[in-house]
Amino acid sequence: MTNLPVGLREHLAREVPFSTLSLRHEAVAADGTVKALLQTADGRPLEAVLMRYRDGRRSLCLSSQSGCPLTCTFCATGSMRFARNLTAAEIVDQALHFRRTERVDHCVFMGMGEPMLNLDAVLSACERLPDLGISHRHTAISTVGWIPGIERLTECDMPLRLALSLHAAEDALRSELMPVNERYPLTEVLDACRRHYERKRRRIFVEYVMLAHINDRYEQALALARLLDPSVYKVNLIPYNPTDSPYRGSSRQAIATFRAVLEQHGLATTVRLTRGREIDAACGQLAARAA
Numbered sequence: 001m002t003n004l005p006v007g008l009r010e011h012l013a014r015e016v017p018f019s020t021l022s023l024r025h026e027a028v029a030a031d032g033t034v035k036a037l038l039q040t041a042d043g044r045p046l047e048a049v050l051m052r053y054r055d056g057r058r059s060l061c062l063s064s065q066s067g068c069p070l071t072c073t074f075c076a077t078g079s080m081r082f083a084r085n086l087t088a089a090e091i092v093d094q095a096l097h098f099r100r101t102e103r104v105d106h107c108v109f110m111g112m113g114e115p116m117l118n119l120d121a122v123l124s125a126c127e128r129l130p131d132l133g134i135s136h137r138h139t140a141i142s143t144v145g146w147i148p149g150i151e152r153l154t155e156c157d158m159p160l161r162l163a164l165s166l167h168a169a170e171d172a173l174r175s176e177l178m179p180v181n182e183r184y185p186l187t188e189v190l191d192a193c194r195r196h197y198e199r200k201r202r203r204i205f206v207e208y209v210m211l212a213h214i215n216d217r218y219e220q221a222l223a224l225a226r227l228l229d230p231s232v233y234k235v236n237l238i239p240y241n242p243t244d245s246p247y248r249g250s251s252r253q254a255i256a257t258f259r260a261v262l263e264q265h266g267l268a269t270t271v272r273l274t275r276g277r278e279i280d281a282a283c284g285q286l287a288a289r290a291a
């Protein structure tokens with residue numbers, strides 16, 4: 001913009017900032033995953049990740065909050081201090097950070113925070129994502145099962161995908177892993193999901209993080225298979241990424257057996273590819289260590 005007078009350029013930089021976020025650190029993993037540690041103007045840390053897949057897909061994992069007020073026991077974000085909700089501009093600016101250098105086409109709200117606790121800003125960011133190349137159908141919002149948020153998404157006209165972090169098929173264990181389950185217990189969450197499916201006719205993705213000897217036993221796979229209607233849900237088993245928590249990830253064999261049980265019961269099941277683990281960019285590792 002050297003065709004503008006210096007004074008005007010300085011004025012514009014002050015009054016109309018290029019981005020609401022500044023970059024503090026960026027790391028690239030061997031698999032091509034890029035993690036950006038960003039900071040808001042008031043110094044709050046957040047992270048956003050770009051995942052590059054061999055089929056050409058470029059998927060963004062965005063944060064909805066700096067930190068997270070929920071305290072899921074296995075998640076690193078839950079152990080850092082909650083700062084605040086991000087604004088719609090701060091969410092879109094995460095996507096723009098990567099879009100400036102590379103085409104992007106998918107997005108998941110699976111970074112820091114609980115999107116349903118900041119749904120106004122998340123939905124307003126979603127309205128703008130198609131301008132960056134990310135359609136609503138290629139956007140997924142992941143929740144711990146915050147029922148009022150699920151209901152709002154059901155009423156919303158954008159065809160966004162709902163993803164549910166389930167992690168256990170019975171209340172006692174789920175409450176241990178995810179204290180929010182005390183507030184919104186399993187059957188009520190699944191009822192809200194069914195209503196969502198009936199209105200939207202789009203299958204819901206269930207995320208299930210595989211914790212050794214905690215939720216990965218054969219009977220637990222059976223219980224999960226009985227709980228989930230295959231016409232409503234698809235299951236994504238997530239290999240656990242190490243954090244400072246006492247949990248260990250399930251073995252490959254345990255994950256394969258668990259998957260086989262679900263598939264025998266007709267549930268479409270995938271095992272998530274773990275991306276960017278060595279740069280702490282994988283799910284649940286987004287704790288902004290530099291915070």
Ligand code: SAH
Pocket residue numbers: 072074075076109110111112113114115142143144163164165207209238239240241242243282283284285
């Ligand atoms: N709060 C929302 C959005 C965050 S999504 C939600 O929980 O759905 C982050 C996903 O990664 C969730 O499914 C979460 O349970 C999972 N996760 C958290 N810690 C993890 C870890 N250490 N390894 C693998 N997955 C993890």
